[in-house]
Amino acid sequence: MGRKPTITRDRLLGVAEALVREQGGSALTIGALAKAAGISKGGVQYSFSSRDELVGSLVDRWTSRFDAMLDETPTNDPLGFVRSYIEAMRTAQKAMDAKIAGLMVSYLENPENLKETRDWYRGIFNRMTGASSNAQAARVAFLAVEGLFLLRINGIDEDGDWTSFLDDVDAVLTRLT
The missing domain is CATH 1.10.10.60 (Homeodomain-like)
Structure with missing residues (x-):
């Protein structure tokens, strides 16, 4: 044996x-x-x-954890989905710092990984389709949160402002809807 x-x-x-x-x-x-x-x-x-397989496995692990936080939201509720996304971002960011996020960015240098990531985002946007004002507000809030994520990779969170910015997005979303 x-x-x-x-x-x-x-x-x-x-x-x-x-x-x-x-x-x-x-x-x-x-x-x-x-x-x-x-x-x-x-x-x-x-x-x-290989290192590429290792990095890909890390990204898959993080993505699976993040997706699990979103799976409970009904697919026909764009506002509920984006609020879940904001909360998942809040939770995920406690566990992920800029160094890890930077590794995810380098992962995207591989065209196959970039395609997989684009497909993931298409799936996200499919959950916020429609011309209603709520669907539009959900998409704008989602884009704001993603913009914050990219800014955080570049060090915007040195003073711990990250969660207050997420609070701002959530507050504006509430006012819009």
């Missing part, structure tokens, strides 16, 4: 996430992950054949 693995793929992703959080996306290499996890490079490559 073979040896039982000392570290799982999920545990490696947890170590990788901590490595990125502490040192930034450029520090994430197969060798650095092996060292941080206390295993050989071959042990890492058993789970992730």
Whole structure:
């Protein structure tokens, strides 16, 4: 009978996430992950054949967590959806700092990953379709939140203003509807 693995793929992703959080996306290499996890490079490559696969798996993990926060909103309620999106952003941002977000941006340099991300956004916009004023307000609020996300990647949250900006978007959305 073979040896039982000392570290799982999920545990490696947890170590990788901590490595990125502490040192930034450029520090994430197969060798650095092996060292941080206390295993050989071959042990890492058993789970992730390349850095690209490792980064893609991290992004998939984060996206799955985020999507799970949105799945409970009815698909025919654009305002409810965008409010859930704002709350999911609030929750996700507590766990994700700019270093991790920066790694996600570098992930988009691969055309296949960019297509997958575009498809994800198309799915999001499909949940806010229609010409009603509520659907329009939901789309504008969504775009504002996404703009805040991009600004946060560039360091806007140095003073902890992130959640107050989300509060502003939510307050304007309430006034519009």
